[in-house]
Amino acid sequence: MIEAAHLSERQISGFQHRTLEPADLLAVDRHLAVCAECRDRLAALTGAFPETSTLRTHLSEHLDYDQTVAAAHGAADAAIQQHLAECATCRGEVEDLRQFRSQLAAPGKVIAMPRSKPKWRIPAFAAIAAGLLLALGLTVFRQSKTPVAQAPPVTARPVEPAIPPDQRAAVQLALSTHRLERAPVLDSLIAKRGVLLGAPGETRSFAVQAPVGAAVLNDRPVFRWEPVSGASKYVVAVFDERFQKVVESPAVTTVEWTPEQPLARGRVYNWQVTAHIGARTLRSPVPPAPEARFQVAAAETAAQIENARRDHPANHLLLAVLLANAGALDESAHELDALAASDPATAQSLRESLQAVRPR
Numbered sequence: 001m002i003e004a005a006h007l008s009e010r011q012i013s014g015f016q017h018r019t020l021e022p023a024d025l026l027a028v029d030r031h032l033a034v035c036a037e038c039r040d041r042l043a044a045l046t047g048a049f050p051e052t053s054t055l056r057t058h059l060s061e062h063l064d065y066d067q068t069v070a071a072a073h074g075a076a077d078a079a080i081q082q083h084l085a086e087c088a089t090c091r092g093e094v095e096d097l098r099q100f101r102s103q104l105a106a107p108g109k110v111i112a113m114p115r116s117k118p119k120w121r122i123p124a125f126a127a128i129a130a131g132l133l134l135a136l137g138l139t140v141f142r143q144s145k146t147p148v149a150q151a152p153p154v155t156a157r158p159v160e161p162a163i164p165p166d167q168r169a170a171v172q173l174a175l176s177t178h179r180l181e182r183a184p185v186l187d188s189l190i191a192k193r194g195v196l197l198g199a200p201g202e203t204r205s206f207a208v209q210a211p212v213g214a215a216v217l218n219d220r221p222v223f224r225w226e227p228v229s230g231a232s233k234y235v236v237a238v239f240d241e242r243f244q245k246v247v248e249s250p251a252v253t254t255v256e257w258t259p260e261q262p263l264a265r266g267r268v269y270n271w272q273v274t275a276h277i278g279a280r281t282l283r284s285p286v287p288p289a290p291e292a293r294f295q296v297a298a299a300e301t302a303a304q305i306e307n308a309r310r311d312h313p314a315n316h317l318l319l320a321v322l323l324a325n326a327g328a329l330d331e332s333a334h335e336l337d338a339l340a341a342s343d344p345a346t347a348q349s350l351r352e353s354l355q356a357v358r359p360r
Helices: 009-016 021-035 038-048 049-058 065-072 077-087 090-103 124-136 165-177 184-188 299-311 314-323 330-337 342-355
Strands: 209-212 214-216 221-224 233-239 245-248 268-277 280-284 292-296
Touching: 009 038, 021 038, 065 090, 077 314, 165 292, 165 314, 184 292, 209 268, 214 330, 221 233, 221 268, 299 314, 314 330, 314 342, 330 342
Parallel strands: 214 292
Antiparallel strands: 209 221, 233 245, 233 268, 268 280, 268 292
């Protein structure tokens, strides 16, 4: 049995060389499980201390992006607070984010966004235990003829690429002004009420939903509209800026349609859907409703945003800013909805500016 607060040199040596009696071996093992000082003495005695120290530093379970933001806003739960008490790396990142947000209040000052440091995602206790077992050659309760299970190889999680300077500046501007910038292309997409493609005089109508008054990343956008009571089929027609028809759907019975062939990138289009109700037809939009205009984003713009989505999938603030700058208002709104889970105040202020650009 272990009476003292820490193991004696005889107990540590006996545990190392497996010369203790079974009952003493169990007692020493239980003590090592709860006593960091004795574990360090054992590791130093066997030469495993440098390796385990490195493992503690680099292979700990760090906070992810949303948890770091929550901690910086003072909304960390008990588990995150416990982790911050033990992990200097994550405490530093949380403090960096807090300082960055506080510095934004200083007008006219160019501030570099804090960069995420490379993090490994392997639980610390598993890494340290593996290091000790490898260095000491120990397996508690292992019998001489019992095969030792091989641990799977540890693979490092790829380091997240740095955000380009122009994108960091765009995010900084959105945070400092509490709004998303209006994309210039919206001037040609948000139409005013007036005469459209359809013949005037149609008193009954229904609403088209998307894409309207915004850009889209996909060159095969999904066209959506409200259902019409009694309609047996719908036909969608897409026109270019000179009102020349570029594509028309077959008759569909659902309230959405995706063209089979891609539309040209960087071009502005408008579209209209016709509902067939028996022998009658009903179109939307019709005067005095505005045209349903949209743009298919240029290839360079689409590639830039898709690269950001691939490299920073959890950075909803960055994606919302890039999409808004491209005029992709609907997709930007989706990213703000995701951002609201970790930073509701920022998401709300930016959502208000997005709604002001194109009021519904």
